[in-house]
């Protein structure tokens with residue numbers, strides 16, 4: 082299994098809890114288990130069955146997940162913050178104003194995104210139940226066979242021909258970690274994107290465009306003589322999201338709106354983590370269901386335990402705040 086390394090002493094206990102977690106389920110199996118639970122091929126009876134089969138696993142993970150949340154809050158408190166949410170807002174360089182108005186603006190953005198979605202009237206009930214996570218891209222016709230980086234660049238360059246020079250400075254590498262990423266190579270003045278090139282799905286294409294957004298902004302900064310590493314994470318996320326939104330603009334309107342609908346998952350994540358780190362003494366299953374209901378407006382879930390399978394919550398906690406706030410900014414300025 083993959084070992085998680087933390088160099089700093091303050092993260093030692095977190096690393097121990099993570100090790101306990103990954104002794105029960107390998108990080109690479111989190112996605113697989115989720116896919117088996119939520120595959121589009123399954124009807125409601127298959128779903129209930131696989132839900133039952135995973136009950137034991139889920140109940141083992143729940144207390145460790147909670148311990149992780151509590152430990153992360155302890156780290157934040159030791160550094161003088163109220164909790165981990167406060168710590169991340171500070172660490173990511175999210176403006177004070179956005180921080181204060183987060184919940185209010187997030188609600189507005191979610192309702193705007195929902196207004197533009199087209200959901201067929203004959204969607205089965207289980208689609209909105211706890212046995213599913215809605216994805217609006219399922220409702221639109223799209224070519225689900227994207228070759229990276231070729232197809233992405235074709236659409237991007239059509240919209241932004243000035244990217245051509247920058248794109249020639251981007252190298253594509255195999256994804257080594259659990260998430261795609263873009264890094265700046267300050268020696269060669271190039272950007273490297275790690276992505277799973279064998280994945281031809283539209284979700285992977287969107288992830289790739291996001292990383293291209295980072296890569297392009299790193300290269301532009303470097304041309305201006307600014308070290309990309311000096312920019313806070315929030316600033317970087319904003320740049321990447323602007324590229325994604327520009328890219329999506331050149332897609333047919335229904336696909337574009339469904340792609341923007343993908344951000345709803347980030348909002349659900351942000352609501353959930355905002356809630357549990359601010360108040361860890363609550364029922365997480367209920368909190369997760371409530372967060373899902375707030376973004377997928379047809380959902381009326383009461384409890385949902387599958388936060389335990391979300392590797393973002395486990396390995397990259399609270400990172401969706403920056404994404405959501407950048408999206409909120411876009412929606413309040415348009």
Ligand SMILES: [Zn+2]
Nearest residue numbers: 291295318321
């Ligand atoms: Zn990013």
